[in-house]
Amino acid sequence: MREPEHAASVIAAMAKAVKIPVTVKMRAGWNESERNALTLATMVEDAGAAAVAVHGRTAAQSYSGSADWDLVATIAERLTIPVFGSGDCVEPGQVIDRLRAGVEGLLVGRGVLRNPWILAQAADLAAGRAPREVTSADRGQFLLEYIELLLHERVHEPAGFRHVAQGCGPAHGGSHHRWVINKLRALGSWYTKGLDNGSHLRTAINVAESLDGLRDHHRVVLRRRAAVLAARRARHHLTRAVFLDRDGVLNDLVCGTVSRPRRSRSMSSGSPGAFPRRSERCAPPVSS
Numbered sequence: 001m002r003e004p005e006h007a008a009s010v011i012a013a014m015a016k017a018v019k020i021p022v023t024v025k026m027r028a029g030w031n032e033s034e035r036n037a038l039t040l041a042t043m044v045e046d047a048g049a050a051a052v053a054v055h056g057r058t059a060a061q062s063y064s065g066s067a068d069w070d071l072v073a074t075i076a077e078r079l080t081i082p083v084f085g086s087g088d089c090v091e092p093g094q095v096i097d098r099l100r101a102g103v104e105g106l107l108v109g110r111g112v113l114r115n116p117w118i119l120a121q122a123a124d125l126a127a128g129r130a131p132r133e134v135t136s137a138d139r140g141q142f143l144l145e146y147i148e149l150l151l152h153e154r155v156h157e158p159a160g161f162r163h164v165a166q167g168c169g170p171a172h173g174g175s176h177h178r179w180v181i182n183k184l185r186a187l188g189s190w191y192t193k194g195l196d197n198g199s200h201l202r203t204a205i206n207v208a209e210s211l212d213g214l215r216d217h218h219r220v221v222l223r224r225r226a227a228v229l230a231a232r233r234a235r236h237h238l239t240r241a242v243f244l245d246r247d248g249v250l251n252d253l254v255c256g257t258v259s260r261p262r263r264s265r266s267m268s269s270g271s272p273g274a275f276p277r278r279s280e281r282c283a284p285p286v287s288s
Contacts, residue, residue: 001030001040008043015048025053025086025107028068028167031060036070041075041083054085055106073101079184092121092131113190116142117209139195143218143228146187150180177211184214 001007007024013021024044029035041052054075056067067087076083082104089095090111095118098106111118117138121131154176188205192198201218208214 001027001036002034004036004040004043007040008047011044011049012047017052021050022048023051023053025051025055027055027057027059028071029058033069034058037071038075038078041079043135045079046082049081051082051084051104052079053086055107056085069098069101072103076102076104090118092118092125095119095122095227096125102274110190113187114193116191124210137196139191140218145183145189146216146217149183151176151211154179180211181205183212184208219231 011022012026024041026037026040028037035058037054041054045050052075054072056069056072057063057065069085069087072083072085072087076085084105084107085098085101085103086107086109089098089108090107095106095108095111108118115121115134117132117134121134124131184205188202193207197203200285204214204217208217
């Protein structure tokens, strides 16, 4: 960002040297006094870049403040190559709003780490549907499924195009399990925010020595969470009533979902099962 001419020359050399598209990701600028994303984006387009992605914050901002989506929209309007936007896409509604800025697409980072369903929920909104609800059980099951996905990730890299130093990397024996645990630790700091007992889950991930131990601990947490939710639902359906009976005695009654009998016109205060009149309910006992 501070040397746009040099950056453009690097892109030009890469575009000539490879047959695959060369793309560039940049920020709004180095700081508030050097917001040169539009200039740099134009230069790398002329140098042969196939697309650019612009994060609406400066490098000095890091993740503080807000992304400048007016700048992102201006760049998308000026360039002829595809422009992707990034920044402040942490809610499904924000994803839809950002797409209206005229960009070709979005790069969603922290929003997906916190909520892996954010893109599916945004697709629901785009289709005119209510965003799907994600339950605690869904979030718990996701972590187990993510472990299985990671176990099959990068296992064939030595036969591919990536270079792995000898004796390193996830493809060498048990170190793959350690790599999976480290990936879970990186996700856990984001994914567990806002979860019930999220700090306990983060601790379990950070101290895990094996995947089997982590799975077992997580399943126990899921069972406990299900029991807590069931207890909450049970309490929600309880009704508490405090009243004076016709003898003036204070009663504290907790009942379930069974409907209370209603007083009908045919039921007088002397009828069996009838509720006493208000004056009778609150009247003190009469001494004989």
